[in-house]
Amino acid sequence: MIMQHLVSMEHLSVEEIENLIQKAMQYKAGEAVPNLQGRYIANLFFENSTRTKCSFEMAEHRLNMKQLNFESSVSSVQKGESLYDTCRTLQSIGCDALVIRHEQNHYYEALLNMGIPIINAGDGSGQHPTQSLLDLMTIYETFGRFEGLKVVICGDIKNSRVARSNFHSLTALGANVVFSSPDVWKDDSMAADYVELDDVIDEVDIVMLLRVQHERHDGNAQGFEKADYHRQYGLTEARYAKLQEHAIVMHPAPVNRDVEIADALVEAPKSRIFEQMSNGVYIRMAVLAEILKG
Numbered sequence: 001m002i003m004q005h006l007v008s009m010e011h012l013s014v015e016e017i018e019n020l021i022q023k024a025m026q027y028k029a030g031e032a033v034p035n036l037q038g039r040y041i042a043n044l045f046f047e048n049s050t051r052t053k054c055s056f057e058m059a060e061h062r063l064n065m066k067q068l069n070f071e072s073s074v075s076s077v078q079k080g081e082s083l084y085d086t087c088r089t090l091q092s093i094g095c096d097a098l099v100i101r102h103e104q105n106h107y108y109e110a111l112l113n114m115g116i117p118i119i120n121a122g123d124g125s126g127q128h129p130t131q132s133l134l135d136l137m138t139i140y141e142t143f144g145r146f147e148g149l150k151v152v153i154c155g156d157i158k159n160s161r162v163a164r165s166n167f168h169s170l171t172a173l174g175a176n177v178v179f180s181s182p183d184v185w186k187d188d189s190m191a192a193d194y195v196e197l198d199d200v201i202d203e204v205d206i207v208m209l210l211r212v213q214h215e216r217h218d219g220n221a222q223g224f225e226k227a228d229y230h231r232q233y234g235l236t237e238a239r240y241a242k243l244q245e246h247a248i249v250m251h252p253a254p255v256n257r258d259v260e261i262a263d264a265l266v267e268a269p270k271s272r273i274f275e276q277m278s279n280g281v282y283i284r285m286a287v288l289a290e291i292l293k294g
């Protein structure tokens with residue numbers, strides 16, 4: 001079945017996830033990539049982004065697609081045009097697919113019957129499916145499996161679309177996921193156990209750190225000083241030293257150095273942070289090729 005949209009990891013089967021990871025790994029290994037010459041795409045980012053926006057652009061270039069230059073700050077959105085009308089306009093003038101990041105959870109629901117593929121590049125605190133897929137690819141490259149892996153996702157769970165997407169997909173793939181978080185950022189809509197990081201640090205295969213999302217905290221530091229957060233919930237050098245030999249460290253980035261992770265550990269041997277970013281290009285190529293293959 002051809003994938004029409006990619007808006008949530010909850011809409012992908014295990015088989016579809018595995019297929020996208022295999023495709024991305026083939027592209028990374030240098031196998032031929034599809035030529036999507038003559039296909040047009042627009043990247044609509046209503047929230048800031050470096051990695052997701054640039055790696056979609058890189059993926060589109062590598063597939064030989066043409067991009068329409070859309071900048072919300074100088075678009076008719078500033079005159080009050082709705083997201084629906086903006087997308088309908090881009091479809092009318094010949095776009096074949098839209099990549100969208102928007103601050104509103106589930107913004108995509110109003111767009112799914114428009115007749116143009118929607119690829120969710122992050123909706124509020126909802127989902128970030130291509131981040132989840134690139135995280136899964138990075139895990140698969142390291143371990144060659146998901147079944148039975150022990151994963152701790154640590155930090156701002158409540159505001160994190162990465163936590164939501166990865167909790168769902170890792171659990172579906174057979175991993176055991178626990179959360180570690182200050183009370184204020186716990187989210188009981190996901191059925192994971194909460195643990196102290198120090199109680200599991202020497203048992204887990206994967207430590208997945210989350211960015212403290214100041215922009216979603218209404219300007220309120222929520223009781224944490226940088227150093228306090230790092231001491232209680234961050235990956236310190238002392239915690240890193242307790243990790244199993246084969247364990248890896250992940251973070252979707254951008255990283256707040258010395259908050260979620262000690263500065264010296266960002267590029268430590270167990271860190272996969274920059275590998276995650278590299279893999280993002282191949283995963284986004286696989287998603288675009290799959291959605292546009294019709």
Ligand code: CP
Binds near residue numbers: 049051
């Ligand atoms: N990981 C991630 O989504 O980064 P950006 O916000 O820079 O796209």
